[in-house]
Amino acid sequence: MKKFDHFNFLGPIYDFIFGRSKNQEIVRLTDIKDGQHILDVGGGTGRISVLLKKDSAKIIIADSAINMIRQAQDKGIHAVNAASEELPFRDGCFDRIVMVDAFHHVKNQEITLNEMWRLLAKDGKIIIEEPNVHNLFVKMIALGEKLLLMRSHFVSPENIAEMFRKYPQARTILKIGKGIAWIIVSKQ
Secondary structure, three states, rough: OOOOOHHHHHHHHHHHHHHOOOOOOHHHHHOOOOEEEEEOOOOOOOOOOOHHHHOOOEEEEEEHHHHHHHHHOOOOEEEEEEOOOOOOOOOOOOOEEEEEHHHHHOHHHHHHHHHHHHHEEEEEEEEEEEEOOOOHHHHHHHHHHHHHHHOOOOOOOOHHHHHHOOOOOOOEEEEEEOOOEEEEEOOO
């Protein structure tokens, strides 16, 4: 029996429920330069990609929920239907890779990080924004997602940063906010 797909169900109404993002911190941390190639992994409806989109930057969303992708395409963003564990791009082709509020939803977190690292160009950056599980409110959200039978596996920001230690060229910065954490990884 196939599991209920929460994100395909929510795709057409996701932006209506959660609103348009005004996440300027992710824009600042991504630090996009002219002509760069950006991948938004688990980018869904494009709520973050619309903030990152610049005339000279090329942005692509990869998401496994086709109904979310349709919403992104309606915003004029190129989107590809792909799981984060099997991204259909050539090695080293992205200057920036972002993943916002999606890492805890992927099937295999380690394979997802391997894929993002494989796709990252030299001198590129991966920016992962995740709810900080040390926050009580986030713990309540995690419990709620479990009760809704969502495939969620929240990981502390420190543990996500630790997963990048296996790459000798990785330089990791951890930034902790109220309820949110950013893991910024540069490929040296």
